[in-house]
């Protein structure tokens with residue numbers, strides 16, 4: 184799956200701008216001027232790029248935006264159109280992690296499970312207002328219980344502080360801004376967290392902070408007129424939401440976002456669920472964050488660890504791919520009701536199933552520990568009898 188590739192047709196936009204604009208070539212250097220005549224030039228630049236973007240390209244772009252987060256209505260229409268065969272074939276390739284639970288835990292024999300959890304769409308349901316994506320208290324309890332048994336990290340596109348405000352569990356690792364802001368737990372619950380990586384803080388994109396501030400302001404200015412568009416500053420990256428934007432305005436919104444980002448050659452755009460993600464073009468993503476956290480926990484290149492990553496979004500594919508590279512040493516679980524191209528091995532339908540999976544893991548671990556204690560006691564008894 185071309186998950187990390189830029190979904191918005193990049194070449195067409197760049198080519199259009201390069202031929203038509205006075206600021207073509209190197210585009211607008213960083214830092215770009217924030218007001219004055221430069222702004223008019225950029226707007227002209229944007230309009231010229233828009234004018235040259237072909238209709239075919241626009242259709243492809245809107246299709247990709249539509250596919251980024253299928254609605255219930257679309258899913259129902261797909262079912263009615265008889266694509267359940269496709270769904271069955273997809274499920275055969277990516278079976279339910281609940282159905283394959285025994286297989287998954289069997290793979291962890293002799294290994295330390297490390298849990299990686301995405302936030303939006305995985306622990307919390309997808310809602311229209313990003314500021315209202317609360318997780319339920321029962322989900323919080325499930326995550327807390329998991330963290331008592333296994334080192335656990337939240338890996339999110341959100342700013343780390345914001346995702347912490349939603350999750351509110353100090354015993355977890357947090358990797359915000361798509362893994363570009365990693366922090367170890369403030370308090371430890373599992374023995375592992377106590378000894379390893381507690382004080383870790385890693386921010387590979389810190390030099391981009393002023394640029395992200397600027398691009399956020401530019402995006403707010405340029406999208407102000409688009410009803411329903413929302414710009415969210417996620418510290419080391421920015422999200423431009425179009426979930427509440429009329430579909431008719433999607434193409435022009437995409438062009439606007441691309442136009443602004445073109446002024447910052449060190450940034451790139453990718454697409455998540457009804458959202459454009461603007462972020463530094465550094466070689467760092469959720470997959471690298473996963474690797475970094477494993478290393479911090481003392482599991483670099485280890486065969487005695489089983490990372491389990493659960494996520495629903497395109498950016499989670501970087502982590503799924505990373506797990507695939509660690510042959511036989513990871514479990515990628517995609518949260519989706521609909522067939523999607525993915526590098527994950529298993530699937531869960533929705534956050535409710537994620538919670539069930541987490542609780543089963545906790546139960547299984549507690550049982551295994553109890554069995555081990557019994558066996559040890561029996562062995563001790565045998566030795567003294």
Ligand SMILES: O=P(O)(O)OC[C@H]1O[C@H](O[C@H]2O[C@H](CO)[C@@H](O)[C@H](O)[C@H]2O)[C@H](O)[C@@H](O)[C@@H]1O
Nearest residue numbers: 302303309310311313316339340422426456458
């Ligand atoms: O990596 P994640 O934790 O999944 O974060 C990815 C983005 O999630 C949020 O947006 C998504 O959820 C919103 C609330 O349900 C929804 O309104 C939006 O359409 C989704 O794209 C978050 O707001 C973004 O900043 C994250 O980058």
